[in-house]
Amino acid sequence: MRRLARLKDGSEIEIRPLEPQDAELLVHGFDELSVRTRYERFFTVVPTLPHHWVEDLMDIDHRDREALGAGDPATGQGIGVARYVRPPGTTEEAEFAITITDDWQGRGVGHTLMLELMDAARANGITRLTGEVLAANDPMLALAKRLGARVEPSDGGVVHLVLDL
Numbered sequence: 516m517r518r519l520a521r522l523k524d525g526s527e528i529e530i531r532p533l534e535p536q537d538a539e540l541l542v543h544g545f546d547e548l549s550v551r552t553r554y555e556r557f558f559t560v561v562p563t564l565p566h567h568w569v570e571d572l573m574d575i576d577h578r579d580r581e582a583l584g585a586g587d588p589a590t591g592q593g594i595g596v597a598r599y600v601r602p603p604g605t606t607e608e609a610e611f612a613i614t615i616t617d618d619w620q621g622r623g624v625g626h627t628l629m630l631e632l633m634d635a636a637r638a639n640g641i642t643r644l645t646g647e648v649l650a651a652n653d654p655m656l657a658l659a660k661r662l663g664a665r666v667e668p669s670d671g672g673v674v675h676l677v678l679d680l
């Protein structure tokens with residue numbers, strides 16, 4: 516369901532679950548990301564989204580695999596995606612990931628989208644979201660702390676975030 520949210524600076528964004536026809540929007544949005552943002556999200560840098568990644572990212576059933584997109588209603592441009600995936604055989608835990616386009620970072624979109632994702636996860640019986648984040652990713656760590664996440668050390672410059680819902 517589509518809904519509008521207002522950021523602290525007064526800008527309005529729209530948030531809605533992604534649907535299969537959004538694949539092109541996703542690919543275009545990825546093309547616009549800086550190398551830093553791509554690396555922070557995927558821990559690797561590729562020039563374009565490989566086809567099998569697109570298939571995986573668009574494999575959404577709104578229950579075990581959800582992806583919420585944020586957009587700029589003024590332009591129709593995609594400005595971020597937050598998703599969770601509940602691995603097969605898992606009941607109450609899912610892994611989350613989030614990307615906000617560079618121009619929109621630091622304006623509260625990530626916070627707004629994560630709150631929506633947490634609501635969607637709760638509604639589908641998920642009680643814990645976890646995520647892997649680079650230990651040097653200060654914006655994501657600040658956002659995670661504000662959301663009440665626990666930060667657990669992991670390996671190779673990565674930390675493990677745990678968000679009890």
Ligand SMILES: CC(C)(COP(=O)(O)OP(=O)(O)OC[C@H]1O[C@@H](n2cnc3c(N)ncnc32)[C@H](O)[C@@H]1OP(=O)(O)O)[C@@H](O)C(=O)NCCC(=O)NCCS
Pocket residue numbers: 551552553555556611612613614615616619620621622623624625626627646647648652653654655657658661
């Ligand atoms: C991490 C990310 C999702 C945060 O989304 P965002 O929309 O930029 O975050 P918000 O504007 O909601 O702000 C979240 C917090 O980060 C803080 N912040 C923003 N930029 C920051 C920076 N450069 N350094 C430190 N803190 C920063 C904000 O002040 C805010 O903290 P507060 O809530 O205590 O005020 C976004 O920056 C992003 O897409 N980064 C690249 C991909 C990524 O790292 N994904 C996470 C791994 S899955």
